[in-house]
Amino acid sequence: MRKLKPRALTKRDWLVGARKLLIQKGISNVKIEPLAKTLKVTPGSFYWHFSGREALYNLLLSDWIDTNTAPLHKAVEAAGSDPRQQYLAFFGVWVLERDFDPAYDSAIRDWARISKKVARTLRQIDNDRIELLIRIFENFGYQGIEAEMRARVTYYHQVGYYAMNVREKRGTRLELAPYYAEILTGSRWLHTLGSAEEIREGMAGRLRLEKERQDEPSTETGLSDWPDRVQLAPKT
Numbered sequence: 001m002r003k004l005k006p007r008a009l010t011k012r013d014w015l016v017g018a019r020k021l022l023i024q025k026g027i028s029n030v031k032i033e034p035l036a037k038t039l040k041v042t043p044g045s046f047y048w049h050f051s052g053r054e055a056l057y058n059l060l061l062s063d064w065i066d067t068n069t070a071p072l073h074k075a076v077e078a079a080g081s082d083p084r085q086q087y088l089a090f091f092g093v094w095v096l097e098r099d100f101d102p103a104y105d106s107a108i109r110d111w112a113r114i115s116k117k118v119a120r121t122l123r124q125i126d127n128d129r130i131e132l133l134i135r136i137f138e139n140f141g142y143q144g145i146e147a148e149m150r151a152r153v154t155y156y157h158q159v160g161y162y163a164m165n166v167r168e169k170r171g172t173r174l175e176l177a178p179y180y181a182e183i184l185t186g187s188r189w190l191h192t193l194g195s196a197e198e199i200r201e202g203m204a205g206r207l208r209l210e211k212e213r214q215d216e217p218s219t220e221t222g223l224s225d226w227p228d229r230v231q232l233a234p235k236t
Contacts, residue, residue, distance in 0.1 A: 092203030
């Protein structure tokens, strides 16, 4: 039987290999020869796809933005106008790690310590994520500096979670989620869900919160409490 020719590597293959090296060993090890060795090809084949190592680095940065930030925007947009759904969607990307790799974020932060260009990009992305959170808190009824400070605390807490390498079972994080939500949003609305599984369903976009505000939020305390009824959306 005739042997099949091995598949030619694509630019995507080099990117995936570079991402793995970045996460596992840091940017100082993302070099053409070690990467070629990992992919079991000659270093010369790299230049069929890239003009040089800097081109690969630029692609890595773009890939990180696409895979670790764009999903946050997509999730919040898909959640509709209800700030509770938006909050759950945002945290669903983080906690359930849907289209989000915390190790990739950490590797980029390490890279930013030795690269001004990466540091600038990271700062822009951090600000972009915080702006998204600000809009969510504004939808909860907070304004100005109060919305911004809640967004910052939310974001800095999560980044700190990764920086401290906190090891916590996902079930535990889901059980604690209502307490975090109460502190961050100023309301006990997430306590109305009966279990960690319901919170997981909400974060995954399969829980529809069919409630109306009882009152307009106070300018002093933010969001007023919400009624208790929730409804599970049918699973598809």
